[in-house]
Amino acid sequence: MTQPHVAILDDEAEIRRILADALNEAGFRTSTFSRATEFEAALKRTAPDVCLVDLGLPDRDGLALVHRLALESGATIIIISGRAAASDRVTGLELGADDYIIKPFEPAEVVARIRARLRKSRPAPEAGGSVARFNGWEAQFDRYLLIGPDGADVPFSHAEGEVLRLFLDAPKRLISRMQMQESLGGAAGESFDRAMDVRISRLRAKLGEDPKNPRLIKTIYGAGYIFLGDVSWH
Structure with a gap:
């Protein structure tokens, strides 16, 4: 691991x-x-x-x-x-x-x-496992590893994993900035918002998302984010 x-x-x-x-x-x-x-x-x-x-x-x-x-x-x-x-x-x-x-x-x-x-406040997976599958991807949280649809390994950091897990535990539901702050900890404000922007930007890049029109992690301006993938835990 x-x-x-x-x-x-x-x-x-x-x-x-x-x-x-x-x-x-x-x-x-x-x-x-x-x-x-x-x-x-x-x-x-x-x-x-x-x-x-x-x-x-x-x-x-x-x-x-x-x-x-x-x-x-x-x-x-x-x-x-x-x-x-x-x-x-x-x-x-x-x-x-x-x-x-x-x-x-x-x-x-x-x-x-x-x-x-x-x-701190790390969400537990819904099915009790450490592997999530969504839209051809597999996220292995015990190894900090994404496996792409082509089989390529894409590592992610613990900080990026916290945000990814938050999305995967609540697919197709709006997650507000306040909910992210409450779940992940840290003081609310500009520093937290910018840190989240950095993590989400890196996750999108690792998932091969078009930054101008992402398919999986959608920004709802003024409200938060929605993860649009179909997720199953193993």
């Missing part, structure tokens, strides 16, 4: 090692970065499910980076910082972070918080 990918951005080598060791032992895949520039370059090649971000970065304002990630990445964002003031925590969460952990921390707590964020 493909495990969620956690990207760690911290300029302290020991912190990166502690986090990576704890997460790898817990079964996660990790990548580590000491500079925001290399971190952002890596995001262009791969989409992590979780970003652990230190605010005290040598080459970028940490809060500005968090806000950009919230608007563009679609990943779960957890700040890990020595800044313990309530104002810093509030600002970080308002800018789009999903959680805020203060240094020093217990590695086990970080692992637990990540697991909690990833499973």
Whole structure:
């Protein structure tokens, strides 16, 4: 089974090692970065499910980076910082972070918080399985994998999978932005809306949808989305 990918951005080598060791032992895949520039370059090649971000970065304002990630990445964002003031925590969460952990921390707590964020309100499949079939496609949620009508494998991230599962559990029913926010968690507002736009855009691309006239994931402007496929769970 493909495990969620956690990207760690911290300029302290020991912190990166502690986090990576704890997460790898817990079964996660990790990548580590000491500079925001290399971190952002890596995001262009791969989409992590979780970003652990230190605010005290040598080459970028940490809060500005968090806000950009919230608007563009679609990943779960957890700040890990020595800044313990309530104002810093509030600002970080308002800018789009999903959680805020203060240094020093217990590695086990970080692992637990990540697991909690990833499973928060994750919908259960209607038929009790982890495989859904729709319109020639098969979604294998235990492997984070789509299998296309031509048999090609198309991997998807945990963040993309959360949205896909929400659609597949409620086919041909309107899902409003408020319902998405309540189901998937995160603060309502511009950051959440943009994160959902990114995830849905990526899902459409992976499903081979025409962005101007998608057949499966329809936008109902001012109301939300409708998934028009015929779905069966296995």
